[in-house]
Amino acid sequence: MTRDEFIDILVLARSSEQQHIFAQKYLFHGIPFVFRERENEYYEFRKKIADKFKVGFHEVFIVGSAKLGFSYHKMSLFSYDSDIDVVIVNEKLFEEFYLKITDYQYQLDRFYRTINKTELKVYNEFLRYLVKGWMRPDKLPLSFQISLLKTEWFDFFNSLSYGRSEVGNYKVNAGLFKNYDYLSKYYTTSIEDTINSININ
Secondary structure, three states: OOHHHHHHHHOOOOOHHHHHHHHHHHHHOOOOHHHOOOHHHHHHHHHHHHHHHOOOHHHEEEEOHHHHOEOOOOOOEOOOOOOEEEEEEOHHHHHHHHHHHHHHHHHHHOOOOOOOHHHHHHHHHHHHHHOOOEEOHHHOOHHHHHHHHHHHHHHHHHHOOOOOOOOOOOOEEEEEEOOHHHHHHHHHHHHHHHHHHHHHO
C-alpha cells in the first residue's frame, strides 16, 4: 500500500470505532514492510524477543514506518536510515519494569540519587508516556538506563541491530505497553490526530 492509498482509506475512518478497526487492520495486523516476502524470518525475529522477555510472540509487534513502508506522521518513506520500532504488549513484564522505576523514584524522593535539570526534563517526558500505559526506556535519563535496564533491555535490542538479526542493517528500538487496550488507545488517538491534521490542511 502506498502513502496516498493509506491516506485515502484513513480519512474515511471518521468514528472512534472505525479508527480502532483501522489501527488494528493496518498498524498491527500483517507482515511488516521490512519483512515483506520474509514471513518466516519475521516469526523468528519476534520469537527471539518473546523468548528473551518470556512473553508470547503474538505480543511483539513492529510499528511505524518499518510496518507500513512510510511514516504517516512525517510522510517520509522507510529507508536505510530508518529505525525498527518494536512494541511489546504484556502486563506482567510491564509491572516488573514498573517496580524498578518505582524503586528508583523512591531513591530520588529520599535524595539517595539526584538528577540534573536536563535529565529531569527527559524523565518528565518518560512519565507522560507512562501514564498512557507505554513505557519507553529510551526516554529515561541515562543514569536510569544504566542502573536499571542497560543489560536486560538496551544491550539486548542492540544485539538485534545493524545486521545482527533477521531484520537487517537497522537500529532496533523498543517500548512496552501494559496491555492491548493502552496500545490501541495510543494508536487510535494518533490516527484521529492525523485525520484532523489532514482535514485542517
